[in-house]
Amino acid sequence: NSKVIQTPRYLVKGQGQKAKMRCIPEKGHPVVFWYQQNKNNEFKFLINFQNQEVLQQIDMTEKRFSAECPSNSPCSLEIQSSEAGDSALYLCASSLPGTGGDTQYFGPGTRLLVL
């Protein structure tokens, strides 16, 4: 069973508001991923980190989305100005060392609803 912790489980925001969610990866997992799962079950990769450094991110996250993984603190994903289309399940995953990052274990997600 995955030990990735995500908080909060539910988040309700108005359009234009900030939305911030947090993730604690499994202990000893150096790589952290954020994905967005929409209501049609489509997954979209957002960003990943190895330790505190960004490895990859999509263009979307360079504009309204920001993320960080500081040492000794939870990782976070923040949407600066929420839009209705951001309503989705935001999933954090962490990766087992030595697997090239592809063996990923997911947390329960933060369900964001933007009204």
Added chain:
Amino acid sequence: QQQVRQSPQSLTVWEGETAILNCSYEDSTFNYFPWYQQFPGEGPALLISIRSVSDKKEDGRFTIFFNKREKKLSLHITDSQPGDSATYFCAASSGSWQLIFGSGTQLTVMP
């Protein structure tokens, strides 16, 4: 561009039957294929995975069959149980860190 396709979109089987979930892909650089099980309100849980050097991977009632030439794989769930009712996602990776997911198969196991 949909790089990982799953079929059927939904599947209903009776308890004790074998459920067969299909997945195909386009990118020949994909070399790792995990299957995830997701229950409503939860995150995806890694169920079983296979690397492209193998053609079969078995774990209890769950078996992946992999055909590299045809770029197809399938997940067989034998002796299906009502507790197996969930959405199953096939994913793929080429070692580039991010996973590419299919759109899922919603499995219902009738008692």
